Amino acid sequence: MLFTATSEATRWIASPQTTDFFAQFLAAGCMAKNPLVERGVRREHAGFLTDLDLFTYDELDAEPMYDYMRRIGGGWHLGTAIAVPNGDTLVVNIERRHRQGAFLREQSEHLDLYLPHLARAALLATRYTQSRYETTVGDLEALGLAAAAVSLNGNLIARNAGFQALMPSLVQDGPSGLVVTHQTAQAQVQAYLARTRSAPDTAPGASIPIPAEPGRGLAIVHLVPVSGAARDIFVRTTCLVVIKMVDTENLPSSRLVKGLFDLTPAEARVVRDIARGPGVPEAAVQASVTEGTVRSQLKQVLAKTGTSRQADTAALLHGISQIRRVESENTSGATT
Known part of the structure; x- marks a missing residue:
C-alpha cells in the first residue's frame, strides 16, 4: 500500500489483497496513533525497515495497534518513508499475515535497490500535481478572475497574477496560510475551511462579502472545494479561492x-x-x-x-x- 498522511487527510492506494484490510485500519482510527510510521519517520533511514528494526518482540506484543492488525489479518510490515516536495511524507508499506513470520533484513536490503526509482516517481507525481493547480488558477486568470488554490489548512498552493495583485492589501500569505485582511471575512473563511476539512467530499461552496473601504470597492470571496480524484495519493484536498471586485456602477437595471x-x-x-x-x-x-x-x-x-x-x-x-x-x-x- 502507498499513502500520504497529512493533517488534512490520509490519501492512499493499495493492492486488492490489502484494500479491505487498510480500509478497516483507517476506519478504526489507527492512523492517528500509529507508532510504526512515527518511529520509521523519526529514524530517518534512507531505505526499507522491518518491524524488528524499530521494535523489540516485547514491544510489539504490548502494542494495541499490532494486536488489532493481527486480528484483522495483518501484523508484519516492511516499509519506507519518502519525503516529497510538497512537504508530505509518502509511505510505502508491504503487509504480511502474522502467522507468516517477520520480514527479514535481507528482504529490506533487496527492496532498497528500488528506492531511487520510487523517490523519482514521487517527485514527478508531486510536480505534476502542482502544475495542475497552477494550470487551474491560470485558466481562471484568462477569464479575468483573481484566483488561488489553498489547502484546507489555508496554505497557499498556487495563485495567479490577478490574485497576486490583491496582495497584501486585501489578502496575504501569512505564517499560518491565507489571511483576508478584513477581520470578519477572515473569520468566515477560516470557519468555512474548518467545516470543509471535516467533510471535504460533501461541502458546498460559499460566497463571503468584503465591505468597501477608502481606495477599494466591494469584493466578494468565492470558495469552492475541490477534492482530488479517488485514490490519488498526491492530490491534496483543496479549495479554490476566487475574488471578484465588484463594479457597483454597472449593475443591471x-x-x-x-x-x-x-x-x-x-x-x-x-x-x-x-x-x-x-x-x-x-x-x-x-x-x-x-x-x-x-x-x-x-x-x-x-x-x-x-x-x-x-x-x-x-x-x-x-x-x-x-x-x-x-x-x-x-x-x-x-x-x-
Missing part, C-alpha cells in the same frame, strides 16, 4: 432584474441597493422603509433567485452585469 426573476418593483430596488454594498439599515434609509420591510423583501428575493444569502444574490447580479458588458463589447467590435 431594476427593470431587467425585475423581469428576470419576477420581482416586484420594491424587491428589484432593494436587491440592487444591497448589491451596491450597503447593509440592510442603509438600504432601509434609502428606500424610506423599516428594516423589517427590507428583510421581508430580501427573503422573497432569495426565494425567487434561488440563492441562500445576500452575498450570493449580489454575486448573481454582478455576474449578469459582467455578461451584459461582454456582450456589448462583442457587439461593438462586430459593428466596427
Whole structure:
C-alpha cells in the first residue's frame, strides 16, 4: 500500500489483497496513533525497515495497534518513508499475515535497490500535481478572475497574477496560510475551511462579502472545494479561492432584474441597493422603509433567485452585469 498522511487527510492506494484490510485500519482510527510510521519517520533511514528494526518482540506484543492488525489479518510490515516536495511524507508499506513470520533484513536490503526509482516517481507525481493547480488558477486568470488554490489548512498552493495583485492589501500569505485582511471575512473563511476539512467530499461552496473601504470597492470571496480524484495519493484536498471586485456602477437595471426573476418593483430596488454594498439599515434609509420591510423583501428575493444569502444574490447580479458588458463589447467590435 502507498499513502500520504497529512493533517488534512490520509490519501492512499493499495493492492486488492490489502484494500479491505487498510480500509478497516483507517476506519478504526489507527492512523492517528500509529507508532510504526512515527518511529520509521523519526529514524530517518534512507531505505526499507522491518518491524524488528524499530521494535523489540516485547514491544510489539504490548502494542494495541499490532494486536488489532493481527486480528484483522495483518501484523508484519516492511516499509519506507519518502519525503516529497510538497512537504508530505509518502509511505510505502508491504503487509504480511502474522502467522507468516517477520520480514527479514535481507528482504529490506533487496527492496532498497528500488528506492531511487520510487523517490523519482514521487517527485514527478508531486510536480505534476502542482502544475495542475497552477494550470487551474491560470485558466481562471484568462477569464479575468483573481484566483488561488489553498489547502484546507489555508496554505497557499498556487495563485495567479490577478490574485497576486490583491496582495497584501486585501489578502496575504501569512505564517499560518491565507489571511483576508478584513477581520470578519477572515473569520468566515477560516470557519468555512474548518467545516470543509471535516467533510471535504460533501461541502458546498460559499460566497463571503468584503465591505468597501477608502481606495477599494466591494469584493466578494468565492470558495469552492475541490477534492482530488479517488485514490490519488498526491492530490491534496483543496479549495479554490476566487475574488471578484465588484463594479457597483454597472449593475443591471431594476427593470431587467425585475423581469428576470419576477420581482416586484420594491424587491428589484432593494436587491440592487444591497448589491451596491450597503447593509440592510442603509438600504432601509434609502428606500424610506423599516428594516423589517427590507428583510421581508430580501427573503422573497432569495426565494425567487434561488440563492441562500445576500452575498450570493449580489454575486448573481454582478455576474449578469459582467455578461451584459461582454456582450456589448462583442457587439461593438462586430459593428466596427
